[in-house]
Amino acid sequence: MSRVGKKPIPLPTGVKITIGEQLLVEGPKGKLTVPLPQGVRVEKSAGTIEIKRENDSFRALHGLTRALAANAVTGVSTGFTRELDIVGIGYRAEMKGSVISFTLGYSHLIEFPLPKGIDCKIDKMTHLVLSGYDKQQLGQIVADIRALRPPEPYKQKGIRYAGEVVRKKVGKTGASAK
Numbered sequence: 001m002s003r004v005g006k007k008p009i010p011l012p013t014g015v016k017i018t019i020g021e022q023l024l025v026e027g028p029k030g031k032l033t034v035p036l037p038q039g040v041r042v043e044k045s046a047g048t049i050e051i052k053r054e055n056d057s058f059r060a061l062h063g064l065t066r067a068l069a070a071n072a073v074t075g076v077s078t079g080f081t082r083e084l085d086i087v088g089i090g091y092r093a094e095m096k097g098s099v100i101s102f103t104l105g106y107s108h109l110i111e112f113p114l115p116k117g118i119d120c121k122i123d124k125m126t127h128l129v130l131s132g133y134d135k136q137q138l139g140q141i142v143a144d145i146r147a148l149r150p151p152e153p154y155k156q157k158g159i160r161y162a163g164e165v166v167r168k169k170v171g172k173t174g175a176s177a178k
Contacts, residue, residue, distance in 0.1 A: 005062035008048040009070045012077040017042075017049060023069055027076025029133040030117060034068045037061045042069070049073075075133040082142040084128040085164075088157035091149070092125035100128075104149040105157070112145060127162075 011017070018024040019042050023034040036042065039058035043050045049069060053062040074080070086093060086104075093102050100120060102110040114120060118132040118141055128145070132138040142161070151158035153169040160166060 005051055005053065005059075005066045007066065008045075008050050009066070009073055011047050011049060011073065015073055015077050017044060017073075019044065023072070025069070025072040025076050027073075027133075029076045029079050032072040032076055032134060034065065034072050036065065040065045071135045075135055079131055079133045080135050080138050081129060081131040082138055083162035084130070084142060084145060084159055085162050086126040086128070086159050087151070088149075088155075091157065091159075093122055093128060094125060095120060095122055100145075102148060104159070110148055112148070114141070 012027075015025065015027040018026075021036065023036055023042055025032045025034065037058070039054045040061050041052050041054075043052055051062060051066040051069060053059065086102075088105060091102075091104050093100055095101075096111075098114045100112045100114065100122075102112065104110060115137065117134055118130060118138060120131075121129045123129070130138060130142055130145075132141075146159045146161065149158045151160040151164070151166045153166060154171055156166050156168060
């Protein structure tokens with residue numbers, strides 16, 4: 001049984017919270033709001049936040065709300081980063097303002113505009129480091145970029161998460177050689 005909801009959330013210095021119908025979290029990186037469902041309330045004590053529930057019928061929302069609040073506090077204080085690798089001959093990316101231009105083996109250039117709050121650094125044209133304070137938005141942007149050319153199992157070309165292992169498949173010639 002998970003006990004995520006019972007863990008207190010430590011508040012780093014420089015992070016302010018406002019409790020109302022929503023939990024407003026402000027910090028040096030930005031502002032985020034966390035919805036507070038009915039049956040779940042927030043209590044602030046010295047340097048920590050605790051999420052409480054009215055009864056056991058709100059158990060799932062209790063853990064969810066605590067996780068969202070913890071992600072908001074971490075995001076506005078330190079932020080999140082995700083890394084992508086581009087693998088393939090001639091595959092590359094470059095920044096033009098707040099737009100990433102991809103060359104991914106298609107007959108055209110793909111331009112991907114970055115929303116506010118998401119920053120990108122490109123190393124050696126094949127390694128992207130994206131950072132932001134909203135974990136959900138950052139994860140969605142990284143997934144959208146990966147979907148432009150997902151890694152394929154035969155030649156292993158495409159955009160993949162850093163550290164992602166793509167299992168290689170043998171082609172038709174490798175299968176019939178038995």
